[in-house]
Amino acid sequence: MATSRKPTTPKTCNKVESDPWAEAVAHLRSLDEKWAALIDRAGPCRLVARPDRFGTLVRAIIGQQISSKAAATIDKKLRGLSGDPHMPESLITLGIDGIRSAGLSGVKAQYVLNLAEAVRSVAVPIDRFHEWEDDAIIASLTSIKGVGAWTAEMFLIFCLNRPDVLSVGDLGIRVGLKKHHGLEELPSPKLCRELTETLRPYRSVAMWYLWTEVDGPKPKDE
Numbered sequence: 001m002a003t004s005r006k007p008t009t010p011k012t013c014n015k016v017e018s019d020p021w022a023e024a025v026a027h028l029r030s031l032d033e034k035w036a037a038l039i040d041r042a043g044p045c046r047l048v049a050r051p052d053r054f055g056t057l058v059r060a061i062i063g064q065q066i067s068s069k070a071a072a073t074i075d076k077k078l079r080g081l082s083g084d085p086h087m088p089e090s091l092i093t094l095g096i097d098g099i100r101s102a103g104l105s106g107v108k109a110q111y112v113l114n115l116a117e118a119v120r121s122v123a124v125p126i127d128r129f130h131e132w133e134d135d136a137i138i139a140s141l142t143s144i145k146g147v148g149a150w151t152a153e154m155f156l157i158f159c160l161n162r163p164d165v166l167s168v169g170d171l172g173i174r175v176g177l178k179k180h181h182g183l184e185e186l187p188s189p190k191l192c193r194e195l196t197e198t199l200r201p202y203r204s205v206a207m208w209y210l211w212t213e214v215d216g217p218k219p220k221d222e
Contacts, residue, residue, distance in 0.1 A: 053127070
């Protein structure tokens with residue numbers, strides 16, 4: 001499923017290491033005054049790759065359909081039970097009842113175990129994902145029951161900093177595109193794709209800026 005060709009990585013203008021997204025930001029600025037104004041309000045793109053790949057996926061499952069505050073509380077309690085950082089072996093040892101005791105539903109606890117087992121068995125080799133293309137990573141992650149396309153797309157953006165990911169299922173992005181384009185209703189997934197064609201090959205960075213407009217800047221380790 002994986003390929004040997006590595007995907008595109010963020011480029012810089014004049015090799016300015018302090019701003020790896022400079023080229024992406026320049027591209028967005030060149031599109032229209034709305035993008036330039038949005039960038040001026042938000043400042044430089046602060047996407048930074050997260051080294052804890054497994055932990056990011058665990059937190060994504062915990063955070064499904066609950067508030068960020070509630071998710072953080074449950075995550076902290078789970079790390080207190082199984083260790084910090086999250087490790088597949090520790091969560092498997094803790095078991096479904098132990099995971100549930102952190103405040104997770106039985107369904108979510110099973111999803112966490114599904115993820116832990118897939119990673120421990122290397123059925124889903126997350127440590128090699130930097131060598132894979134985006135579609136292959138999404139297919140691998142979504143083979144785990146409990147990990148959907150949105151979670152896989154967030155992994156690509158926040159763990160691997162892939163530059164051209166678009167999550168049409170993200171409500172914040174749909175709200176951001178509605179506001180940016182002055183639409184009367186939330187755009188459909190199809191329309192989201194159409195509206196973001198000019199943002200290629202930097203749709204991840206565009207998403208980050210749209211999120212800042214809707215929710216405020218995304219923290220590095222959210």
